Amino acid sequence: MNAGTVRAKRSPAGLAREVAMKKRKMKRVLLTALMMVLAAGTARAGTTGKLVGKVVDANTGQPLVGANVVLEGTYRGSATDLDGEYMIFNLPPGRYTVTASVIGYQNATFENVGVNIDRTTTLDFKLNPTVMQAAEAIVILAKKPVVKRDLTSTESMVSDEQLQMTPVDNLGDAVQLQAGVVKGHFRGGRSNEVAYMIDGVIVSDPYTKNDPLGRTTSNQVELAAIQEIQVISGTFNAEYGQAMSGIINVVTKEGDADKFHGELSVGLGDYVSGRSLDLGEYQPPPDRETYAEDLNPMDLQDYQASFSGPIPFSGGRTTFFTSGRILKDHGRVYGQRIFTPQDSSDFSSQNPANWYIEQSGDGEVVPLDPFQKWSVQAKLTHHFTPTLKLSYSILADHMKYRDLENRLDDPFEDARRFKYDPDGLYWKFRDGRNHILTVNQTLGRNTFYNLSASFTKSTMKYYVHEDPFDPDYVTQDRLADAQNFAFYTGGQGMWHHERETRKAGLKLDVTHQANKRHQLKGGFDIGQYLLRMKEFQLMWDDDLGRITINPLGAWNHQAYPDREASSPFGGFPFEGPGHRPTQIAAYLQDKMEYDFMVVNFGVRFDYFHPDGLVPEDLRDPANDRFAYYDAELDTVVQGLDPVSPVADPTSADPAQRYNRWHSKYREAKAVTQFSPRIGIAFPVTDRGVIHFSYGHFFQIPPFQYLYYNPEFTVRGGVKQSIIGNAELKPEQTVMYEIGLSQELMPGIAVNATGFYKDVRNLLGTEIQKTYAQEQYARYVNRDYGNVRGITVALDKRLENYYGIGIDYTFQVAEGNASDPNQVYIYNQSDPPQEPEKKVRPLDWDQTHTVNATITIGEPSQWSVGLIGRMGSGLPYTSTPFLGVPGELNDERRPTQYNVDLKAYRTFRWAGLRATATLWVYNLFDIRNENDVWKDTGRATYTLEQTRLASVRGYNT
Numbered sequence: 001m002n003a004g005t006v007r008a009k010r011s012p013a014g015l016a017r018e019v020a021m022k023k024r025k026m027k028r029v030l031l032t033a034l035m036m037v038l039a040a041g042t043a044r045a046g047t048t049g050k051l052v053g054k055v056v057d058a059n060t061g062q063p064l065v066g067a068n069v070v071l072e073g074t075y076r077g078s079a080t081d082l083d084g085e086y087m088i089f090n091l092p093p094g095r096y097t098v099t100a101s102v103i104g105y106q107n108a109t110f111e112n113v114g115v116n117i118d119r120t121t122t123l124d125f126k127l128n129p130t131v132m133q134a135a136e137a138i139v140i141l142a143k144k145p146v147v148k149r150d151l152t153s154t155e156s157m158v159s160d161e162q163l164q165m166t167p168v169d170n171l172g173d174a175v176q177l178q179a180g181v182v183k184g185h186f187r188g189g190r191s192n193e194v195a196y197m198i199d200g201v202i203v204s205d206p207y208t209k210n211d212p213l214g215r216t217t218s219n220q221v222e223l224a225a226i227q228e229i230q231v232i233s234g235t236f237n238a239e240y241g242q243a244m245s246g247i248i249n250v251v252t253k254e255g256d257a258d259k260f261h262g263e264l265s266v267g268l269g270d271y272v273s274g275r276s277l278d279l280g281e282y283q284p285p286p287d288r289e290t291y292a293e294d295l296n297p298m299d300l301q302d303y304q305a306s307f308s309g310p311i312p313f314s315g316g317r318t319t320f321f322t323s324g325r326i327l328k329d330h331g332r333v334y335g336q337r338i339f340t341p342q343d344s345s346d347f348s349s350q351n352p353a354n355w356y357i358e359q360s361g362d363g364e365v366v367p368l369d370p371f372q373k374w375s376v377q378a379k380l381t382h383h384f385t386p387t388l389k390l391s392y393s394i395l396a397d398h399m400k401y402r403d404l405e406n407r408l409d410d411p412f413e414d415a416r417r418f419k420y421d422p423d424g425l426y427w428k429f430r431d432g433r434n435h436i437l438t439v440n441q442t443l444g445r446n447t448f449y450n451l452s453a454s455f456t457k458s459t460m461k462y463y464v465h466e467d468p469f470d471p472d473y474v475t476q477d478r479l480a481d482a483q484n485f486a487f488y489t490g491g492q493g494m495w496h497h498e499r500e501t502r503k504a505g506l507k508l509d510v511t512h513q514a515n516k517r518h519q520l521k522g523g524f525d526i527g528q529y530l531l532r533m534k535e536f537q538l539m540w541d542d543d544l545g546r547i548t549i550n551p552l553g554a555w556n557h558q559a560y561p562d563r564e565a566s567s568p569f570g571g572f573p574f575e576g577p578g579h580r581p582t583q584i585a586a587y588l589q590d591k592m593e594y595d596f597m598v599v600n601f602g603v604r605f606d607y608f609h610p611d612g613l614v615p616e617d618l619r620d621p622a623n624d625r626f627a628y629y630d631a632e633l634d635t636v637v638q639g640l641d642p643v644s645p646v647a648d649p650t651s652a653d654p655a656q657r658y659n660r661w662h663s664k665y666r667e668a669k670a671v672t673q674f675s676p677r678i679g680i681a682f683p684v685t686d687r688g689v690i691h692f693s694y695g696h697f698f699q700i701p702p703f704q705y706l707y708y709n710p711e712f713t714v715r716g717g718v719k720q721s722i723i724g725n726a727e728l729k730p731e732q733t734v735m736y737e738i739g740l741s742q743e744l745m746p747g748i749a750v751n752a753t754g755f756y757k758d759v760r761n762l763l764g765t766e767i768q769k770t771y772a773q774e775q776y777a778r779y780v781n782r783d784y785g786n787v788r789g790i791t792v793a794l795d796k797r798l799e800n801y802y803g804i805g806i807d808y809t810f811q812v813a814e815g816n817a818s819d820p821n822q823v824y825i826y827n828q829s830d831p832p833q834e835p836e837k838k839v840r841p842l843d844w845d846q847t848h849t850v851n852a853t854i855t856i857g858e859p860s861q862w863s864v865g866l867i868g869r870m871g872s873g874l875p876y877t878s879t880p881f882l883g884v885p886g887e888l889n890d891e892r893r894p895t896q897y898n899v900d901l902k903a904y905r906t907f908r909w910a911g912l913r914a915t916a917t918l919w920v921y922n923l924f925d926i927r928n929e930n931d932v933w934k935d936t937g938r939a940t941y942t943l944e945q946t947r948l949a950s951v952r953g954y955n956t
Contacts (some may be wrong), residue, residue, distance in 0.1 A: 006076045047200040047251050047450070050089035050519075051123060056078050058126040067127070067162050072109075073258065075386030078445075089513065090440065090448040091115045093157075093251055100125040101668040102231040108138045116157045117230045117251060118237075120150045120593065146749035146797055147741045150598045152679025153693040154180065154234030154739060154791065158251070163223050165798075165855050165863045165918065166325070167902030171220050171229070172213030175248055177851050177867065179791040179807035180233035181750075185844045186212050187233055187755060188787030188813030189245030189733070190762070192702055197249040199393065200509070201454045202242065209702040212248060215371065216403075218453075218458045219395055223378045224263065224306045225323040227253045233791075234737045234755060235693040238587040238602030238677045239509065239521065244733040246698045247671050252393060253308070254381045255319030260309030267302035267917075270295050270330070273925050277334045277365065280954075284363035286336055294365070299330035301302040317383045324376040331367025333404070335419040337343025338363060338954075341464075342474055343421075343490035345481045347536060357489065366422040379703045387442040395434040402427060404741040407495065409720055410537070410820060411828075412479060417488045420954055424492035428462040454505040463496045468538055473547050475540035483944040485955025497535040501703075504528045504573055522588040523600075528567070529581050530574035531703055532558040535711075551662050555713045555721065566667050567611045579707055582609040583700070589677070600679040600693075606722040607672050608700050612707055612726025613665040618778070619771050621712040621723055623664045631653070637939035668706075668726035673698045687743035694737075698730040701763045705779045705820065719828055721722045721776035722765065722821070734758045747797040757787040763820040766826055777824035785815025785842065802856045809849040818843035818889075841875040841889040848872040864903045871896045879934040881943040892939055895912075 045951045055067040062942040070077035071088065073095075091117050099109040105127035116119050122145075128138070156178040168174045175181055181394040184191040193497075196204045196212035197221075203219045204212055230249040232240070240247050255261075273291040280448040288294045306323035310316050338361045375397035382390050402425050415577040418424045421884020435455045442448040465472060478491030509523035537556035541548045550557045560578045565571030571580035589602025615621040630637050637654045651657040679693035700706075708724035739753030762783035769775055789811025796804040816837050818881070819825070827832050857863030875889035904917040933942035 018263075046283075047117060047249075048090050048092055049117055050087065050120045051091060051098070051113070052085070052087045052120055052524075053123040053125065054084050055086065055102070055125040055127060056084055057105075058128045060186065060885050063335060063615055064102050064105065064127060067100055067105075067125075069098065069100045069125070072097040072099055075383070085516070087513065087516075090442055092254070093117050093159075098123060098583075100127060102127065104129060106130045106138060111139060114159075116148075117228060117489070117850070119148055119157075120788070122149070123143075126160070144793060146747060147687060147689055147743045149683050149689055150593060150681060151689065151741065152598060152681045152691050153236065153737060154601045154751075154755075155229040156233070158229040158231065160227055160639075161227075161859055163226060165859055165865050165902075166853060167865050167867050167900040167921075168223070170215075170223065171226070171248075171250065172215070174229060175213055175231055176234060177805075177807075177853065178231045179753075179793045179851075180755075180789075180809055180811075181231070181246070182809065182811070182846045182849050182871070183811075183844055186246030187757060187789065188842065188845070189757070189759070189786075191844075193243060193245035193699065193731075193733075195240065195243035195245065195247050198395065198434065199436055200249065200450065201436050201437065201452050201505060201507060202525075202527075203456050204242075204378060205501055205701045206242075206503075206529065206700070207458075207499065216399055216400070216401060216428075218397055219434045219456065221250050221252060221377065221395065221396070222304065222323060222324070222325050222375055224265075224304055225252050225321065225379075227251045233263045233493060234739075234753065235679060235697075235735050237600055237679070238525060238589045238675065239523065239605040240586050241525070241587075241604055241606055242583070242699045243673070244731060245757075246701050248751065252377070252379055253321050254379060254391070254907070255308035255310065255321045257310050257316035257319050257866075258424075262307040263305065265302070265304040265865045265917075267300075267304075268297045269300040269302075269739045269919065270297055271299070272395050275925075275927070279334060279336050279365065284338070286363065286365050288365055291332075294334075296330070299772045301326070301328040303327075311380075314382075319381050320379065322376070322378045325374065327371070327373045329371040331369040331371065331402075333368045335366050335368045335422045336363060337361040337366050337422055338420040339480065339489045341421060341424045341472065341490055341492040341705045342626070345489040345953070347481065347483055347486070350943075352952075360491070361420075363891045367402075368419065368425065369401070369403055369424055371399070373397060373399045391436075391438045391440070391442045393434075393436045393438075395432070397430075397432045399430040400427065409722065410495070411720070412476075413493055413495075414485075417482065417485070419487050421488045421490060421492075424464065424490075426462040426464055426490060426493045426495075429460070429545070431457075431459045433457040447511065449508065449510045452505070454503070454507070456503045456505070457497070459499070459500045461498045462481075468536075468549065469547055470498050473538060476538075476541075477540070482953035484952055486955045489669045489953060493536045494537070495535060497533075497800040499533040499535075499577075501533070502530040502574060517592055517594060519591040519593070520589075521591070522586075524584070524586040527583040528572065528574065528777055529583075529703070529891075530571070530576075530578050531581070531707065532576075533558055533707070534580040553711045553713065555709075555715045557709055560707060560710050565611050568945055571611070579703075581611045581703065581706075583607070593654055596683065598681040598683075600677070602677050604675040604677070605672070606675070606698060606730070607670060608730070609624045609670040610668040610706055610726040610728075612668045612724075614668050614724075614725070614727050615712055616664045616666055618768050620664060621770070621776070621778075622714055623712065633657075640935045671700075671730060673730055689741045690739070691741070692738045695735055697735060700730055701728050701779075701781075705763055708779065713886075714770055714774050716772070716774055719775050721774075723776060724776050725779045726762065728779060729761050731762050731781070732760045734760075741866050747799050749795050751793045751795075752790065754790045756786065759787070761817065762815070762817075764817055765821055765824040767823065767832075775827070777827070779820065782823075783817045783820065784816060785813065785839070786815045787811060801858060802854070804855075805851075805853040807851050810847065811845075811849075812847065812945065813842045813845040814839045815842050816840070840887065842890065845875055845889070846871045846873075860906065862903075865901070867900045869896075874938070876932060877934065878937065881935045885934075893932050893937065894929050897926050898928065899923040 053062045067080040069086045078088045080086045096113045098113045101107040108127055115434050158174050180187045186194055192209035194212055195202055228251045232247040236247050271291055276290055279286045303326040308321040311318040325762050339359050340361050343358045343360055345358055377395045379393040406415055428432050439451045439452045476494050482488050505527045507525045512520045514520055536549050538547045563576035567581040567582040568579050584607040587604040592599040646657055648656050648661050675696045676697035681689050681691040683689050706724050706726045712723045735757045737753055737755040743749045743750045761781040764782035765777040766780045768778050791809045793807035852868040854866045873892035873894050877888050878886040878891040901920040901923050906915045929939035932939050936941050
């Protein structure tokens with residue numbers, strides 16, 4: 001093949017459908033029947049806990065047989081056996097009042113008994129004999145144990161009461177305070193290695209698997225609707241999958257069966273500082289130059305409301321909980337509208353006096369990162385019987401915002417350069433919808449199940465104008481007016497992007513208490529996805545004088561194809577264009593509880609079918625058809641394959657001489673994986689526990705990398721093409737940890753844990769070449785790393801008006817690459833500058849992290865909460881002035897500090913409650929240096945300023 005060959009490409013989207021409609025219908029019928037059988041036979045990860053204990057005679061210590069143990073205000077309870085022991089499981093997390101009674105003994109009641117997700121709470125009763133049947137019951141205020149005897153790995157529980165008293169504003173803030181979590185990274189893993197769950201159902205967007213704690217992540221539960229947060233930063237049981245570093249499981253609130261409850265919150269504020277807005281010294285001068293001059297309490301608006309209670313005329317069997325939030329953030333990074341996208345400038349002259357500058361902006365100071373969001377959540381719960389519960393919940397949100405993130409494959413657009421042309425920035429939109437229908441039923445004394453059917457949808461769009469042919473769009477040449485990294489003086493972003501991810505899920509968890517020592521749990525999880533994506537770049541046609549769009553299949557016009565799904569279920573229940581991958585998982589685990597030891601052992605099986613195509617010939621990934629001139633026959637051969645060996649070299653008929661063209665793609669293969677997990681806890685004293693855990697953890701890389709560049713287009717003459725790989729293997733982590741939990745004195749405990757993670761098969765890129773010697777990158781499993789460290793946490797339970805929590809994390813996170821695109825990025829230069837493949841500090845390797853929380857007050861009346869954070873400097877790659885760049889991540893940024901404050905006072909009048917709250921983030925207005933110059937390691941100065949004379953245009 002020579003480089004001058006003319007090509008007419010055959011798109012993968014045009015491949016012949018290989019599965020007949022009859023076969024597709026049969027798959028749907030079989031799947032529908034399968035789901036009906038499963039639903040009829042039994043109809044999620046953990047969302048409940050267990051209460052156990054013993055009832056004895058206070059004088060003799062003898063067990064009391066047949067004593068009744070009841071949770072007040074519920075239908076739940078149990079009777080003691082021949083050993084005086086009882087057990088109540090399948091309890092939602094929360095606080096309970098528990099009463100034990102038996103004829104001939106005085107009743108005893110414990111108030112404020114806490115039950116946590118997946119944990120066993122032990123509550124023992126000692127009853128006093130009495131001859132008076134009507135003797136007043138003994139009431140005892142239960143205290144939350146600071147050491148959990150059945151905890152076999154590192155785990156944190158955050159209650160709704162803690163969320164109320166701590167200066168956190170969203171789910172991410174609350175999780176970031178837990179030991180081992182550093183800027184969204186759990187124990188040194190990549191930020192997309194965390195599974196985010198609502199009521200035991202995974203709702204993470206598999207397309208990007210973005211940091212679930214991020215501000216712009218869809219389907220985040222607001223704090224007002226959270227009953228409890230379970231954060232697992234260590235090894236986790238076999239019931240949890242598709243995560244390598246951590247689990248975030250949020251259990252949402254239900255309505256009270258006895259009373260109505262409502263709250264309304266109105267928050268107003270702004271970013272307050274004496275610092276400059278950093279607008280530069282340009283004309284016209286800005287009307288305000290500091291944050292203090294820009295102060296406006298309406299710039300930050302936060303409205304929240306919730307309402308819950310029983311449904312009228314339901315007899316307390318049906319309850320509801322609703323909440324909503326509207327958040328409007330004006331932004332804190334500013335630009336100035338000196339230019340508009342339509343402005344044209346000429347900086348080609350070496351003499352600045354000869355520059356032509358057109359500026360039609362109004363000079364208004366404009367935020368570059370505005371953010372708006374609304375979200376609503378509702379949960380309806382109905383108790384058919386004391387042992388059968390049905391609940392339905394819905395979560396919906398919408399976000400509109402701007403940010404300063406760039407596209408990877410278009411280096412000609414740089415969001416930060418729109419500082420004085422702010423109308424050229426993209427508007428971005430995210431929408432999330434999440435529906436969960438759950439049946440929870442207790443079958444006899446020892447068994448219960450959860451069956452959940454879920455539907456999750458998330459969409460993301462970005463563009464400057466919704467209509468791609470909007471007359472306000474101008475030529476892309478305006479972005480080239482400013483040269484050598486000067487700020488743009490006209491133009492706008494030229495891309496339109498739209499994607500959608502849907503998931504239909506069915507999940508069953510069955511728990512069986514086989515005997516006092518063994519709790520068996522097993523289940524399955526089926527997830528069927530639909531992924532759609534379409535994006536294109538607007539191109540200005542000088543001849544037509546308007547915007548045009550290249551044909552589908554060009555490098556700057558891509559879409560997921562309309563093809564027959566190859567997944568086991570035929571893509572059911574989804575139809576239409578897009579990829580329909582399938583995930584199926586099953587697990588079995590045993591929790592063995594002895595007086596001297598607790599063991600969690602389990603195994604998990606995962607199956608993934610990608611529903612994608614893979615090029616058979618990586619030197620011809622685009623499956624090009626060639627128009628080839630055969631000099632011997634003196635004719636142009638079209639629609640045949642001149643690259644493969646000829647069929648009959650002597651024939652004068654091209655159709656006989658050359659092989660027929662065939663589609664050089666095949667269906668991606670499915671992958672399976674088994675994951676063993678084990679955790680052991682040894683109570684060394686009545687106040688101390690040592691634990692050890694080990695496990696294998698796997699996850700499929702984010703789906704965007706499986707289907708990136710769906711037409712497998714390779715751009716000629718540049719090194720800016722990447723293609724996806726539908727046969728990416730699961731990424732793998734093998735994790736070990738050993739830890740100690742010890743109660744130092746009543747209400748005060750210390751937890752220390754050492755951990756090690758060996759990470760393999762991480763996502764990366766490799767460089768390939770076509771027959772025409774064009775280079776492109778392809779996603780493969782090539783990166784690796786390891787993490788080791790210790791965490792130490794000291795907790796003082798909230799008593800006597802104060803509580804304290806301090807945690808320290810020391811860790812070393814190393815690997816050959818922090819970014820999956822590292823090889824691709826380094827090969828952009830000529831010659832390529834790919835660093836030596838060896839272990840180096842990862843971008844998020846924060847060696848020392850300290851979080852401290854101090855809470856003072858009485859939760860029902862008033863509180864003052866402080867959060868202090870300290871993090872040692874993150875690594876960066878240095879480039880000395882006029883010197884040679886150092887090794888990857890060879891230097892460190894400055895240490896960062898921050899303190900937040902929340903204080904509130906509650907007032908009560910005529911049955912109403914009003915609360916005044918003060919929030920202050922970054923209390924001491926500390927300037928932390930995030931991005932630093934590579935020559936000085938500081939954000940405030942650089943020696944490179946002496947070389948900026950070549951910049952032509954607006955520049956600071």
